[in-house]
Each structure stands twice: as structure tokens, then as C-alpha cells.
Amino acid sequence: MRSPRPTSRRRTAFRTTAVLAGATAVLALPVGAAFADSPAAPQPRVLPGVERPAVDRPITPPTAPSSKPARGYVTTARLADGSVAKIYEIGVGHVEADVFAGTTRLGTLAGRDGRPAYGQYNGLHITLYPNGTVSSWVEDAPKPKPQPKPEVVQESAARIVMPDGNVAEAVYGAHGDRVDLSTANGHRLGTIDLKDPNVLNDGWMYKLVRDGRDGRHVLKFVVIDGKSGGNSWVYDFDSGRLIERYTVATGK
Incomplete structure (x- = not known):
């Protein structure tokens, strides 16, 4: 019987087919898996004085500088001297007050960490509280020394x-007694008193005399007309009333 030989050829063909199928399975592996266990490539050696090659890193944008906390306006308070404080809230436990006199800013009070702030300006005392309120008071100004009242x-x-048309004013008071003399239109002629009791004007004499008769000291004002030879008029100093008159007799 010659039947076994054909069987041997079939087996050989089967083995060839199996090998080819195995080769196909190896090629079907993912590319990444083929290099997963591969040793890492050697890094370049760094020579002395030579920097290590730069490694690419993600680019990070520059950080903007932190800005000052915003001031939130709270209220405006009038202070004891008429100035005002504009109050701002900065953050938790942080308040500030700008103090103004008119349009001029005198300064700023800042209270932090929930504690009050204190300030003073020209006798004005200010307290800024953590809740955004203020209190103020003004020192008592020194009282001026009493000035003596004018006498x-x-x-x-x-x-x-x-009689000559001029005017005399008999004046008495704290500075002594005197007679002020003037013309009818107010032009001043001069003054007489007990220290300088006589004055002569255009032939007329004016005199201030003290009459001590009857134990009394009475002032009299006397006017003498020298042009007429000595006619005279005597006036009471206090009232200005004519109390005596003397006429000089002229013989022919």
C-alpha cells in the first residue's frame, strides 16, 4: 500500500501554515508594546563647565503683582471742630478715615485687626472704631487772662x-476840670484849666477861677473884654449859666 506518502505532504503543509500564522500574530502587536521594555537611551554626558541641556517645560504666564485692597466708602462724619472724616472699609477688621478741613486733607487714621485708632491734630482728638464710627473732642482752649476794663x-x-461870639465848653470829670475854647464854626482855640487858668485871644481874656467864699470851692468861668476897658461876664462852671456881670464906667 502506497497511501502513507501523501499523508506526509499534508503534514508539511500544515506546519508551514502554522509558522506563517505565528509570524502574523507577532506583527499585529501594538508599536508601543514593542518598545515598552526597551532600555532608555543614554543621556548626553555633561562636561565640566557646560550646562545641562535645557528640558522643555510648559510656559507659565508671569504672575501679576497683588494690588492694594479696594477701599469701600462707608460714611462721612462731622468732627468736634467742624472738620470731617471720610470713612472707608478695607477688609475684615480694617477701616480707615481720611480727615479733611475744608478741601485740605489733614491725614489718615487706620484701624487694623479689629482695634481702634487714635489721632490728634491741633487740639482735636479723634478715635476711629472697628465698626466704622468715630468720636472726637477738642481740648479746652486756655482762658485768656482778664484784661482790666478801660476806665x-x-x-x-x-x-x-x-459875648465875643466864641464858644466855651466847661468840662469836669475824672481827668480834672477844664474849659475848651473854640470859634462859632468849631475851630479850636485852646484849653484852660486850674494849672494854666488864663488865655488871651484878640483882646479878650478867658479865666478859670476857684471861688472859696463861704467855705465852698466853686469854679467860675470869667470872660473879660479888654477892648472895652474891662467889661466882664462870670459864668457858673457847672451849669454854664451867667451869674454875674461887671461894666466898667467910662467918664467923659
């Missing part, structure tokens, strides 16, 4: 129109 001079005057 009130009590004076009185009696107006006399003299």
Missing part, C-alpha cells in the same frame, strides 16, 4: 456862648 471817664460839659 470809664464820666465827663459833663456846659456850653457857653461868650
